[in-house]
Amino acid sequence: MNQKLLKLENLLRFHMIYRQLHGLDQRRILAQWKHGFSSASPGWAAQPHAWPWQTDVFLGTALSQYRFLVTKKEKRPWKPQLSSTKSKKEVAVWIGMTVEELARAMEKDVDFVYEGLLNTAVDIDSLEARSRLDEVWIKEVIKKAGMKLKWSKLKQDKVRENRDAVRRPQADPALLIPRSPVVTIMGHVDHGKTTLLDKLRKTQVAAMEAGGITQHIGAFLVSLPSGEKVTFLDTPGHAAFSAMRARGARVTDIVVLVVAADDGVMKQTIESINHARDAQVPIVLAINKCDKAKADPEKVKKDLLAYDVVCEDYGGEVQAVHVSALTGENLMSLAEATITLAEMLELKADPSGPVEGTVIESFTDKGRGPVTTAIIQRGTLRKGSILVAGKSWAKVRLMFDENGKTVHEAYPSMPVGIIGWRDLPSAGDEIIEVESEARAREVIDWRKFEQEQEKSKDDLKIIEEKRKEHQEAYQKVREKYGTLLWKERAFIKYLERKEQKHLRPKEKAKRDSNVLPVIIKGDVDGSVEAILDIIDTYDASHECELELVHFGVGDISENDINFAETFDGIIYGFNVNVSNIIQQSAAKKGVKIKLHKIIYRLIEDLQGELSNRMPSTVEEHPVGEASVLATFSVTEGKRKIPVAGCRVQKGQLEKQKKFKLMRNGHVIWKGSLTSLKHHKDDISVIKTGMECGLSLDEEKIEFKVGDEIVCYEEKEVLAKTSWDPGF
Numbered sequence: 248m249n250q251k252l253l254k255l256e257n258l259l260r261f262h263m264i265y266r267q268l269h270g271l272d273q274r275r276i277l278a279q280w281k282h283g284f285s286s287a288s289p290g291w292a293a294q295p296h297a298w299p300w301q302t303d304v305f306l307g308t309a310l311s312q313y314r315f316l317v318t319k320k321e322k323r324p325w326k327p328q329l330s331s332t333k334s335k336k337e338v339a340v341w342i343g344m345t346v347e348e349l350a351r352a353m354e355k356d357v358d359f360v361y362e363g364l365l366n367t368a369v370d371i372d373s374l375e376a377r378s379r380l381d382e383v384w385i386k387e388v389i390k391k392a393g394m395k396l397k398w399s400k401l402k403q404d405k406v407r408e409n410r411d412a413v414r415r416p417q418a419d420p421a422l423l424i425p426r427s428p429v430v431t432i433m434g435h436v437d438h439g440k441t442t443l444l445d446k447l448r449k450t451q452v453a454a455m456e457a458g459g460i461t462q463h464i465g466a467f468l469v470s471l472p473s474g475e476k477v478t479f480l481d482t483p484g485h486a487a488f489s490a491m492r493a494r495g496a497r498v499t500d501i502v503v504l505v506v507a508a509d510d511g512v513m514k515q516t517i518e519s520i521n522h523a524r525d526a527q528v529p530i531v532l533a534i535n536k537c538d539k540a541k542a543d544p545e546k547v548k549k550d551l552l553a554y555d556v557v558c559e560d561y562g563g564e565v566q567a568v569h570v571s572a573l574t575g576e577n578l579m580s581l582a583e584a585t586i587t588l589a590e591m592l593e594l595k596a597d598p599s600g601p602v603e604g605t606v607i608e609s610f611t612d613k614g615r616g617p618v619t620t621a622i623i624q625r626g627t628l629r630k631g632s633i634l635v636a637g638k639s640w641a642k643v644r645l646m647f648d649e650n651g652k653t654v655h656e657a658y659p660s661m662p663v664g665i666i667g668w669r670d671l672p673s674a675g676d677e678i679i680e681v682e683s684e685a686r687a688r689e690v691i692d693w694r695k696f697e698q699e700q701e702k703s704k705d706d707l708k709i710i711e712e713k714r715k716e717h718q719e720a721y722q723k724v725r726e727k728y729g730t731l732l733w734k735e736r737a738f739i740k741y742l743e744r745k746e747q748k749h750l751r752p753k754e755k756a757k758r759d760s761n762v763l764p765v766i767i768k769g770d771v772d773g774s775v776e777a778i779l780d781i782i783d784t785y786d787a788s789h790e791c792e793l794e795l796v797h798f799g800v801g802d803i804s805e806n807d808i809n810f811a812e813t814f815d816g817i818i819y820g821f822n823v824n825v826s827n828i829i830q831q832s833a834a835k836k837g838v839k840i841k842l843h844k845i846i847y848r849l850i851e852d853l854q855g856e857l858s859n860r861m862p863s864t865v866e867e868h869p870v871g872e873a874s875v876l877a878t879f880s881v882t883e884g885k886r887k888i889p890v891a892g893c894r895v896q897k898g899q900l901e902k903q904k905k906f907k908l909m910r911n912g913h914v915i916w917k918g919s920l921t922s923l924k925h926h927k928d929d930i931s932v933i934k935t936g937m938e939c940g941l942s943l944d945e946e947k948i949e950f951k952v953g954d955e956i957v958c959y960e961e962k963e964v965l966a967k968t969s970w971d972p973g974f
């Protein structure tokens with residue numbers, strides 16, 4: 248028996264070497280050893296197909312013999328745990344658990360989990376202890392282990408409580424007071440939207456006589472002689488509408504549809520109608536350019552019937568006002584028409600309680616930091632209010648109107664500039680007032696956490712897809728070696744690996760095709776966004792594809808390293824740190840981490856990496872030129888070798904270098920010389936003005952007087968990306 252064991256031990260050692268050659272590490276073989284042979288053997292260890300290579304039959308047989316010996320010795324017949332449903336161990340699991348979490352939950356070590364995933368679509372070699380497992384693989388491991396799965400309550404406990412801030416439920420009707428309408432001007436290009444807005448704004452400035460400097464804050468108020476007010480949104484109609492609608496925000500109460508009376512209904516007129524209809528916002532029709540001789544307002548109204556925009560003249564509800572944005576004619580009637588419609592709509596809001604609103608525009612002002620324009624929709628905004636919007640919060644330091652005048656209170660429907668934001672929210676973000684700075688931080692924390700969660704779900708999907716791809720490639724390789732004996736297979740793979748190792752990075756990149764996968768990590772949202780914005784300008788995919796596989800805020804993590812390893816990518820960190828452990832892990836996995844503190848340096852570095860992944864080109868540098876003065880041939884044995892008698896016109900001819908033969912400007916041969924002689928002497932170099940005889944390595948070429956012989960050398964020119972990020 249001892250002898251038998253010795254033999255088996257040798258076999259196992261053999262097996263380990265073989266596995267190492269196949270990239271499977273020893274610890275997994277040890278795990279197979281451990282689980283396969285211990286009394287607590289999981290069910291799958293007994294299945295012959297649990298071995299990754301079917302050709303290991305003799306080894307499998309030997310091991311099963313050994314297993315037999317062990318069980319016999321221990322007098323405990325091996326029984327798959329699957330058979331006893333009653334005694335099945337219950338394992339609490341949750342979605343997205345990692346390999347080590349699953350192992351811990353099963354009270355096993357990580358190798359046990361790896362083993363359970365052998366012979367599945369999972370690429371075990373790219374699976375780390377911290378890699379997340381898909382639901383299907385968690386189930387697979389548990390099933391194979393003969394254990395029972397229980398979706399964990401733990402998971403629910405672990406789920407963070409939703410701490411978001413949301414709009415309040417509908418207000419008590421008793422609290423509602425009328426508010427002015429918020430109007431967006433839309434219409435076809437050149438039909439006069441900007442002119443109309445300008446004129447309306449100017450009317451206002453003139454009316455106020457305040458002489459304040461008009462500021463573009465994305466919206467402005469127009470006061471009518473009756474004292475009523477209309478808020479006009481001043482951002483480009485379509486863009487504002489799309490941004491708002493994408494975020495589900497509804498700011499606009501009325502759309503003023505501008506149609507030029509001379510041009511009539513056009514493509515974007517129809518698009519505007521559709522936008523308004525989708526958002527269920529009623530229309531007031533401004534038939535513009537009525538001052539023009541060719542103006543035909545009636546035709547406009549008639550044409551609009553086809554799009555279900557029925558004006559009052561035609562028995563419908565749409566008010567049509569004939570205006571001229573250029574002369575200002577009838578603009579007040581247009582404003583009044585919006586008021587009439589607003590009255591019909593019974594626009595009301597509750598001016599009490601915490602503020603709710605929407606960001607219309609946001610920008611960073613050099614002196615004042617992040618600034619937003621908002622339309623207040625509920626409550627009254629005051630200095631000192633704490634607001635959240637998107638992933639930013641503000642303690643309102645200052646509010647101002649479109650004339651740059653400080654305002655102390657902003658009511659529903661009022662456009663107002665707000666200063667005091669920590670970061671820049673986006674257009675369309677909902678503004679919610681919260682009770683304290685602590686609460687604002689909590690909301691922002693929650694929103695960032697939620698976004699991270701969403702992102703890791705997406706990441707998980709991508710990793711799984713990549714794993715599948717790898718697995719398929721792995722299967723193909725298996726097929727390729729399928730007919731070989733394992734020893735031959737091991738040797739070939741060993742040679743391939745060796746070759747791979749010796750490839751210089753540039754050559755390797757060539758082989759991996761021109762793709763540069765990158766992972767971007769930054770200290771704050773803003774910096775990541777800025778880098779991504781620059782990356783968005785990338786337009787040289789034809790040279791090298793730039794693949795953004797992952798990005799996020801925070802220090803470089805193991806997850807980033809895993810991504811970089813899976814995709815063979817580079818990690819770029821902006822103002823972030825890398826712990827020693829992560830650095831070691833990156834070094835072990837051959838992952839490049841590049842840290843920067845200046846964005847343009849980071850981009851320069853990225854340009855360099857892109858260039859590195861592009862194949863280099865070869866340039867010819869002439870060394871000398873000679874012209875053919877005479878042709879003859881020499882006989883060597885039975886062969887007749889053509890020889891050219893030349894004079895060197897420029898530089899020198901060097902026999903060891905490359906040559907080409909030019910005739911009438913065309914290259915007719917490229918190669919090297921078989922002989923270069925001066926008189927009867929063999930020479931290696933011949934200089935300008937001297938005569939020589941030469942023959943080529945291609946004997947079929949016949950020289951002609953007047954041909955040119957060019958001696959040149961090839962120089963490798965490193966490629967440079969054509970991507971110009973614009974700075």
Ligand SMILES: Nc1nc2c(ncn2[C@@H]2O[C@H](COP(=O)(O)OP(=O)(O)OP(=O)(O)O)[C@@H](O)[C@H]2O)c(=O)[nH]1
Pocket residue numbers: 434435436437438439440441442443535536537538539570571572573574
């Ligand atoms: N005669 C006349 N010309 C006008 C009137 N309104 C605008 N225009 C002219 O029409 C041209 C286009 O006007 P804009 O206000 O730029 O038109 P828009 O719809 O804002 O155009 P985009 O911004 O390109 O979509 C300009 O040359 C204006 O001076 C008007 O009432 N009468």
